[in-house]
Amino acid sequence: MTKRQQRMTAVAALVLGIGVAAALAFTAFRKNMMYFYTPTDLVAQAVPAGAKIRLGGLVVAGTLQRGEGLDVRFTVADCEQSVPVRYSGILPDLFREGQGIVATGRVGPDGVFMADEVLAKHDENYMPPELAEKLVAADGRHSCAEFSRPVMGRRPAIADRPSQS
Amino acid sequence: MWTWFHRLASPPFFFRLAERWAPWLGVAALVLLAWGWIGGLVFAPPDYQQKDAFRIIYVHVPAAAVSLSLYTLMALAGAVAVIWRMKLAECVLVATAPVGASMTVVALVTGMLWGKPMWGTYWVWDARLTSELVLLFLYLGVIGLYRAFDDPRAGARACALLAIVGVVNVPIVKYSVEWWNSLHQGSTIMKLGKPSIALEMAIPLYAAVAGTLLFCGYAILRRVQNELLWRERGTQWVRELRVGEPGR
Numbered sequence: 001m002t003k004r005q006q007r008m009t010a011v012a013a014l015v016l017g018i019g020v021a022a023a024l025a026f027t028a029f030r031k032n033m034m035y036f037y038t039p040t041d042l043v044a045q046a047v048p049a050g051a052k053i054r055l056g057g058l059v060v061a062g063t064l065q066r067g068e069g070l071d072v073r074f075t076v077a078d079c080e081q082s083v084p085v086r087y088s089g090i091l092p093d094l095f096r097e098g099q100g101i102v103a104t105g106r107v108g109p110d111g112v113f114m115a116d117e118v119l120a121k122h123d124e125n126y127m128p129p130e131l132a133e134k135l136v137a138a139d140g141r142h143s144c145a146e147f148s149r150p151v152m153g154r155r156p157a158i159a160d161r162p163s164q165s
Numbered sequence: 166m167w168t169w170f171h172r173l174a175s176p177p178f179f180f181r182l183a184e185r186w187a188p189w190l191g192v193a194a195l196v197l198l199a200w201g202w203i204g205g206l207v208f209a210p211p212d213y214q215q216k217d218a219f220r221i222i223y224v225h226v227p228a229a230a231v232s233l234s235l236y237t238l239m240a241l242a243g244a245v246a247v248i249w250r251m252k253l254a255e256c257v258l259v260a261t262a263p264v265g266a267s268m269t270v271v272a273l274v275t276g277m278l279w280g281k282p283m284w285g286t287y288w289v290w291d292a293r294l295t296s297e298l299v300l301l302f303l304y305l306g307v308i309g310l311y312r313a314f315d316d317p318r319a320g321a322r323a324c325a326l327l328a329i330v331g332v333v334n335v336p337i338v339k340y341s342v343e344w345w346n347s348l349h350q351g352s353t354i355m356k357l358g359k360p361s362i363a364l365e366m367a368i369p370l371y372a373a374v375a376g377t378l379l380f381c382g383y384a385i386l387r388r389v390q391n392e393l394l395w396r397e398r399g400t401q402w403v404r405e406l407r408v409g410e411p412g413r
Contacts, residue, residue, distance in 0.1 A: 119284045124350040
């Protein structure tokens with residue numbers, strides 16, 4: 001092997017080694033890399049009890065109730081499960097029924113998620129209002145698949161996404 | 166093929182090539198950016214939910230996409246510099262870092278400005294935002310490491326290793342929104358399959374991405390030229406270049 005070929009092998013080995021190390025590390029810490037838990041995780045009690053966590057899901061249409069002052073109650077769902085949420089504070093502009101959100105808080109003893117921060121999660125779809133109006137009649141705007149746990153790096157394709165209720 | 170490779174690596178040859186190509190790149194970048202930005206900021210329809218706030222996409226997405234492409238270019242130049250000991254590749258490596266770092270800063274800042282009104286926060290530590298911040302630190306690391314050496318060749322070699330090691334972060338940034346859940350949304354156009362954006366909004370976006378890429382290509386060519394002139398300042402071909410200067 002010439003010197004140049006040796007260096008070529010060394011560089012290839014370096015890239016490959018770091019790639020494998022990173023892949024192993026991120027597979028091991030997969031759960032820690034997730035930004036939020038889904039309602040399915042919460043219902044399956046895969047979440048440490050009483051710990052402060054983030055919960056992501058769609059605000060279910062028809063569940064938003066405004067109480068006194070800034071109090072709101074609503075239900076957050078992914079494609080399978082739903083969790084009631086209570087929050088008191090300012091909501092982001094994009095917050096509305098059918099919108100994806102990520103709430104930070106704790107699960108109370110009654111199973112209600114007490115949020116102390118609510119952020120809107122926008123999805124990757126951009127369209128003019130006229131097009132959105134046509135779509136909303138057909139199939140809703142936001143998909144719950146956004147909040148299903150990615151499987152091996154893949155989310156369900158639009159075709160296999162369960163339709164929203 | 167190899168003769169071409171070696172000819173391109175010759176500093177005077179590349180310098181003259183860059184001198185010829187840079188103006189064209191610059192003009193093409195201006196035209197595409199004007200098309201993308203005027204089309205995106207003035208003519209594209211507002212988004213159904215975000216209204217006019219979505220228009221930051223015409224700066225944010227190009228900057229973010231280019232920040233990743235430039236890191237890949239930098240790592241490739243680093244590999245060539247280490248394997249072939251090619252001076253030109255070293256110059257490309259050190260010339261790319263500040264341009265890539267600027268694009269990363271633009272992507273991060275525009276993202277934060279959009280995040281506050283849309284998400285409700287400037288910053289969260291999700292996988293996408295964190296890995297893009299790591300990308301900025303890698304760029305800054307390359308810039309700082311190069312400056313820490315007195316000998317530019319030794320400095321560039323160290324930078325090359327850092328650039329190669331850091332390239333593992335590029336797929337992490339790219340796929341962070343698919344491998345893990347995050348507050349940041351998934352890719353709109355930088356993916357296989359149908360873009361998730363209406364066509365009249367997408368066309369200026371593609372123009373803006375191409376324009377930003379060409380602009381960075383222009384900036385890098387000029388920086389490589391400067392780096393070559395500085396490193397080769399004692400050589401015959403640089404002295405010959407200076408003969409034509411006024412006052413000499």
